[in-house]
Amino acid sequence: MDKINSQCSYLWQFGLLLVLSCAVLLLALCCGAVKISPAQLIETFSGLDGNSTASQIIISTRLPRIMLAGLAGMSLSLAGLAAQTLFRNPLASPYMLGVSNGSALGAVTGMLIGGLNSASLTACGIAGGIMSLLLIKFLASRTGNFTGTILLLGIASNALFSALVSGILLFAGERLQGIIFWLMGGFWRASWAASGMLALTTMGGLAAMLLLAPSMNVLLLGDKTAISSGLNLRRLQLWLLLIVAILSATVVSVAGVIGFIGLIVPHLARIICGPELRKLVPACAVGGAILTVAADMVARTMLSPAEIPVGIITSLIGAPILVWLILAKARVDLWQ
Amino acid sequence: MVLEQVSMELQPGKIVGIFGPNGSGKSTLANCLAGILRPSTGRISIDEYSICAIPAMQLAQRMSLASQEIPAGLPFSVEQVLRLGCYPHRGFWQGRMPGESEKVAQCIELTRLQHLVTRQFNELSGGEKRRVMFARAIIQTEQFLLLDEPAAYLDPQHQLELFEIIQTLAKSGIGILITSHDLFVAPLFLDIAILMHNGRIIACGPPEQALSSENINIVFKHSISIAWNHPGGIIVDLGIQAIR
Numbered sequence: 001m002d003k004i005n006s007q008c009s010y011l012w013q014f015g016l017l018l019v020l021s022c023a024v025l026l027l028a029l030c031c032g033a034v035k036i037s038p039a040q041l042i043e044t045f046s047g048l049d050g051n052s053t054a055s056q057i058i059i060s061t062r063l064p065r066i067m068l069a070g071l072a073g074m075s076l077s078l079a080g081l082a083a084q085t086l087f088r089n090p091l092a093s094p095y096m097l098g099v100s101n102g103s104a105l106g107a108v109t110g111m112l113i114g115g116l117n118s119a120s121l122t123a124c125g126i127a128g129g130i131m132s133l134l135l136i137k138f139l140a141s142r143t144g145n146f147t148g149t150i151l152l153l154g155i156a157s158n159a160l161f162s163a164l165v166s167g168i169l170l171f172a173g174e175r176l177q178g179i180i181f182w183l184m185g186g187f188w189r190a191s192w193a194a195s196g197m198l199a200l201t202t203m204g205g206l207a208a209m210l211l212l213a214p215s216m217n218v219l220l221l222g223d224k225t226a227i228s229s230g231l232n233l234r235r236l237q238l239w240l241l242l243i244v245a246i247l248s249a250t251v252v253s254v255a256g257v258i259g260f261i262g263l264i265v266p267h268l269a270r271i272i273c274g275p276e277l278r279k280l281v282p283a284c285a286v287g288g289a290i291l292t293v294a295a296d297m298v299a300r301t302m303l304s305p306a307e308i309p310v311g312i313i314t315s316l317i318g319a320p321i322l323v324w325l326i327l328a329k330a331r332v333d334l335w336q
Numbered sequence: 337m338v339l340e341q342v343s344m345e346l347q348p349g350k351i352v353g354i355f356g357p358n359g360s361g362k363s364t365l366a367n368c369l370a371g372i373l374r375p376s377t378g379r380i381s382i383d384e385y386s387i388c389a390i391p392a393m394q395l396a397q398r399m400s401l402a403s404q405e406i407p408a409g410l411p412f413s414v415e416q417v418l419r420l421g422c423y424p425h426r427g428f429w430q431g432r433m434p435g436e437s438e439k440v441a442q443c444i445e446l447t448r449l450q451h452l453v454t455r456q457f458n459e460l461s462g463g464e465k466r467r468v469m470f471a472r473a474i475i476q477t478e479q480f481l482l483l484d485e486p487a488a489y490l491d492p493q494h495q496l497e498l499f500e501i502i503q504t505l506a507k508s509g510i511g512i513l514i515t516s517h518d519l520f521v522a523p524l525f526l527d528i529a530i531l532m533h534n535g536r537i538i539a540c541g542p543p544e545q546a547l548s549s550e551n552i553n554i555v556f557k558h559s560i561s562i563a564w565n566h567p568g569g570i571i572v573d574l575g576i577q578a579i580r
Contacts, residue, residue, distance in 0.1 A: 228396060
């Protein structure tokens with residue numbers, strides 16, 4: 001009976017999150033430099049008015065952008081959850097591994113060489129992220145304390161790659177403004193192709209985390225207890241490392257560095273659905289999508305027709321939420 | 337810690353205690369038995385199968401460890417932590433193992449944790465956390481239970497309660513190995529005691545023989561004597577003289 005009650009309660013909570021995500025999606029479709037009415041939305045999706053300006057805006061501009069923002073939010077929040085579980089640290093974020101700055105370095109180099117071409121920029125970003133992952137994995141494998149070393153190497157490589165990006169900016173010339181705007185994070189380069197690529201990695205990451213969720217629960221018990229519970233500790237750690245790296249590198253390569261989503265969404269999802277990872281993973285994915293789509297909506301409507309980089313909005317929203325979480329929860333524990 | 341020439345046997349239904357000073361190799365031995373550390377030479381086997389050849393999940397079903405490690409920042413309730421003891425018994429696609437709730441409820445009753453079940457693990461005291469981790473280990477195993485310093489952090493009442501539970505488990509056929517440096521309570525409940533020093537076994541046998549004053553003095557380098565036949569239980573004389 002307890003199990004049924006718990007499942008019902010979770011389905012309600014998750015159902016509410018889904019309803020909220022639909023509401024944010026519809027609002028995001030309507031809001032923008034050009035206002036679109038609910039009637040125009042219905043006409044577009046029912047195929048009654050496929051050639052109007054509103055329809056063109058929805059299909060070719062707004063929908064791919066919302067898709068990209070939602071998928072990026074899902075990726076970042078899942079990567080954040082994986083990082084917090086891997087390091088058993090509630091303040092871990094997907095950017096701690098240094099992969100994001102590695103990816104940014106790759107993308108910025110790609111921009112200098114090939115301009116702001118979408119495909120080459122994405123490819124260079126992912127390549128940079130994977131190379132930085134391989135580097136810290138290679139160095140960490142040579143020590144006994146795998147996660148502790150990864151964490152420290154992540155901090156070191158973050159500083160190194162950040163310095164290299166700053167160094168490259170000195171030679172950016174007329175491209176400097178574009179690169180800086182990209183580094184602040186945003187979805188103005190959204191396209192169906194970029195959304196499709198991000199959908200592949202996001203859904204792959206989500207599926208992997210759903211499969212790994214029971215083992216991730218056991219990982220939190222500590223290394224010795226986890227191993228004596230039958231867990232292949234090193235294999236799980238490598239999987240989580242890979243998930244964090246791929247998800248964060250792909251997001252950085254298509255949308256720049258978007259802060260705070262990976263840090264705060266897992267905490268907000270824990271408040272709603274509890275700490276059990278089988279329930280937390282889907283809630284975290286939906287929560288990340290809601291917050292990022294909402295932040296992007298604010299970014300493109302606040303100073304419309306001008307646009308604010310979404311990374312600024314997520315930081316403006318995320319920082320107070322994090323402070324509130326710390327103050328409200330510090331007496332007990334940030335995890336709970 | 338390097339173990340050398342260590343040879344021992346843990347039988348179902350028996351309680352074996354490993355004693356020795358800090359750093360003598362007790363926990364290293366428990367970690368080897370639990371499959372956490374792999375011995376570079378020698379062999380550890382269950383039913384003639386080397387534990388290296390037994391898949392990790394199957395080994396975990398047969399043998400569990402309550403280590404000294406208390407997880408920091410564990411975000412779960414006590415009941416959720418106890419349910420994690422069922423992890424090796426669940427199938428890949430199974431949310432819960434068959435009879436999981438009954439098994440957890442039985443263990444809660446046996447370990448007298450009813451009043452803690454709904455509490456958050458992080459809110460518990462050190463001793464309460466140890467008791468919960470002990471209960472989690474009981475749920476996990478079907479055959480052998482390894483307890484690394486189980487009485488640490490516990491007050492005298494809960495120490496006695498713990499050893500009574502251990503005796504109950506042994507009577508149900510579970511083989512139990514305890515590591516301890518406590519000579520006051522643990523020896524009372526043992527079938528076999530092993531005394532270790534510098535990674536070697538110094539003595540092994542019935543507690544009265546293995547923990548003789550002579551052996552203890554060699555290992556602890558202190559004049560400690562145990563009166564085994566005292567009518568009120570054993571008395572440990574630490575040989576400490578107050579100097580005024």
